[in-house]
Amino acid sequence: MLEIDHLEVSYGSIRALHGISLKVPEKSIVTLIGGNGAGKSTTLRSISGLIKVRAGNVRYDGQDITNKPAHEIVARGLCHVPEGRMVFANLTVMENLHMGAYLRKDRAGIASDIEYAFTIFPRLKERISQLAGTLSGGEQQMLAIARALMSKPRCLMLDEPSLGIAPILVRSIFDQIVAINKERGLTILLVEQNANLALSISHYGYVLETGSVLIEDTAEALRKDPQVRAAYLGG
Amino acid sequence: MEWFLQQLINGLALGSIYALIALGYTMVYGVLRFINFAHSDVLMLGAFSAYYVAPAIEKVLPLPSVLGALVIILISTLICAGIGMLIEFLAYRPLRNRPKLTVLITAIGVSLFIEFTCQHKSVFGADTKPFPQLLPATDFHVLGLIISSNDLLVVFITAILLTALWFIVQRTKMGTAMRAVSFNQQAAALMGVNINKIISFTFGLGSALAAIAGILYALKAPGIEPLMGVQPGLRAFVAAVLGGIGNLPGAALGGLLLGLLETFAGGISGLSNYRDGIAFAILILILLFKPAGLLGKATIEKV
Amino acid sequence: MKSADGAKRWLLVGIALAVVASYFTPQFNRYYLGIAIDCGINIILAVSLNLINGHTGQFSLGHAGFMAVGGYTAAKFSLVFEAMVPDSLKPLLFVAALTLGGLIAALAGLGVGVPSLRLKGDYLAIVTLGFGEIIRVVVQNMESVGAASGLKNIPKWTTLGWTFALAAITIYAVASLVNSTYGRGFIAVSDDEVAASSMGINPVRYKVTAFVTGAFFAGIAGGLYAHHKQFLSPTGFDFLKSIDIVVMVILGGMGRTAGVVIAAIILTLLPEFLRQFADYRMIIYSLLIIGLMMARPQGLFTLSFKKKGAASV
Secondary structure (H helix, E strand, O other): OEEEEEEEEEEOOEEEEEEEEEEEOOOOEEEEEOOOOOOHHHHHHHHOOOEOOOEEEEEEOOEEOOOOOHHHHHHOOEEEEOOOOOOOOOOEHHHHHHHHOOOOOOHHHHHHHHHHHHHHOHHHHHOOOOEHHHOOHHHHHHHHHHHHHOOOOOEEEEEOOOOOOOHHHHHHHHHHHHHHHHHHOOEEEEEOOOHHHHHHHOOEEEEEEOOEEEEEEEHHHHHHOHHHHHHHOOO | OHHHHHHHHHHHHHHHHHHHHHHHHHHHHHHHOOOOOOHHHHHHHHHHHHHHHHHHHHOOOOOOOHHHHHHHHHHHHHHHHHHHHHHHHHHHHHHOOOOHHHHHHHHHHHHHHHHHHHHOOOOOOOOOEOOOOOOOOOEEEEOOEEEEHHHHHHHHHHHHHHHHHHHHHHHOHHHHHHHHHHHOHHHHHHOOOOHHHHHHHHHHHHHHHHHHHHHHHHHHOOOEOOOOOHHHHHHHHHHHHHHOOOOHHHHHHHHHHHHHHHHHHHHOOOOHHHHHHHHHHHHHHHHHHOOOOOOOOOOOOOO | OHHHHHHHHHHHHHHHHHHHHHHHHHHOOHHHHHHHHHHHHHHHHHHHHHHHHHHOOOOOOOHHHHHHHHHHHHHHHHHHHHHHOOHHHHHHHHHHHHHHHHHHHHHHHHHHHOHHHOOOHHHHHHHHHHHHHHHHHHHHOOHHHOHHHOEOOOOOOOOHHHHHHHHHHHHHHHHHHHHOOOOHHHHHHHHOHHHHHHOOOOHHHHHHHHHHHHHHHHHHHHHHHHHHHOOEOHHHHOHHHHHHHHHHHHHHOOOOHHHHHHHHHHHHHHHHHHHHHHHHHHHHHHHHHHHHHHHOOOOOOOOOOOOOOOOEO
């Protein structure tokens, strides 16, 4: 569904990605793990059009979307939940959800999707007219995911959904990610520092190091790989 | 008491015009975080559009008349909205993501360019031109006060425009997108918002308000000339900062306050010569005590 | 230290140039002489603004205001005491007038520097712009300095020698201030104020020092200008004059003394070359500003340019 071929990205004169290639099959959950500066976030940002790609290409649904503007990529059903959540703090929870549905015109569909968002994240319903900036970190993450779902994506890219969130909420957010994948058939590309947790819900995984793919395998195999265990899974 | 009420009315009328201009500064600051110095020139172009459109309209509609004036205002507004969007497209868009200082200097350059071009003898010329009487003007005498119909109209039009603007920003999809873009452009792009379109729309909206303000200002002024926008532009800009730049109600409040202050100070003999300085003195004082303006929220720089 | 030697070299070359220039002055064409003095005055203005805008990273749009304060103070002083002093002591009176102008301008700089402690970026730009406007309005209403009709008959004491010597001193003072150990603080404040203050550098002191020093030299330039043109009017110190100086600093490359000096000279000469296109002169000037910002915002004389991360959105 999503194919990345020899992607290269640089910040000024510093090369951030050295030709990364990866595949995300339809309806699967694929994880990118790796340390700080491995290029995980950069990969997502270049796929979603936030940063320019120097070489290589990104194909989505068989079509080339390399270096397309971000708003066109969303329109094709590929949605990115960025690191740090980036909910609109100056907008209410409801307005945030409506922003997610910015490209949609079907009022009935939007209303039912808002209901769906509230069933998976009931806390948001309690905060419906609160400004998003007043939510807790975990609630903001729920809002960011719910907001992304409002665009009716077929593929969702999640960047560090567990970052800075109370451990008790992390588990429930990950449960919902699995549910979204199973119930709605969404393809998910997940970037996560917490490799253990990420691999536990994924089908396939890539280990990135300094801008290249170091190892790739099924999530199951990666969890057993001694090298991966030593470096990323705490032994 | 009469003096006080009279100044109050004059001040509200002047302040309404400042408020309209200030909204444009503050909207652009909201989405792009820079001061659009050329805004005051769009105001001048609004008055000149009306000046050149009026004779053509007069052939179809009687002038002065309410209908004629509305048509002229509408056409000038559209022209200026186009000019505002064009300025953004040509001068500011290529500089997106550049340091703020670069954009600020460019804006000053654009402003100077418009001013000097319009002063050239083959464009408008530097001389002052009499502004046509667009509306039938009468003075109402109420309780010993003189209220001109123009002043009433200015306050009335401003009230309508402020309400309309509030509605656009708070209740429409475009307005929500504007607020989203002003908070975080990348996140808005990830929602499918075409940032360029929103920024363009913001410039158009701000410029339209400036054009209307320019015409209203011209109706009260002795005449129009290419530098007519500089002083009201500067005041409005002070008003925007006063209210907390980027904050729409703040800009409206700042405009009204500044208009009132200026009128009252101007009414006191001895102070009237210092009117231009007073606006800035107040601004500096306010910024010293409330650096983010009256309604602005202080932001702490993150490291 | 190498750069301090550079500053001394500037000083020596400048003073030597000044001596030679004053020796040959009588043989110069008056028109060219006038332009050469204009160049020198603009160099002082640009180099002193460079301390505030370039080295310290503050953004002042009110430099013409400091110039006005210095110019009017010096001119008024000369006019009052001119008749009381014998001819042989006139140069002394001139020095006293310039110094006083500089000091009063420095005082004004302190007045602007203090609000700048709390303000940043655009807000600071506006406050300095407002300050310049306030000065102009005050002068416009002061009968004792001629109000709107201007101050006339100021003695013509500014010579090429004085101008070059003072320009050299300005460059020397700013360069040695910035290149001293103490002066590294200016650059630190400009690069990252928060980081600088966490290193124990007091940004407040540096900002105020920059404003006071910059204003002092702008005041001197104002004094030279007054005794060169022999006439001062409030309109000569408006917003546009401040912009002129800012453009010189940007054209030269912020924080680069040599570039700024060259830019000051170019921008003084440019209007003279454009004289035959008088009608289009200011239009060309404004286009030049826009073009410069689009093509080379780092200045004409800066080779490397720190590029920010890849463009986003």
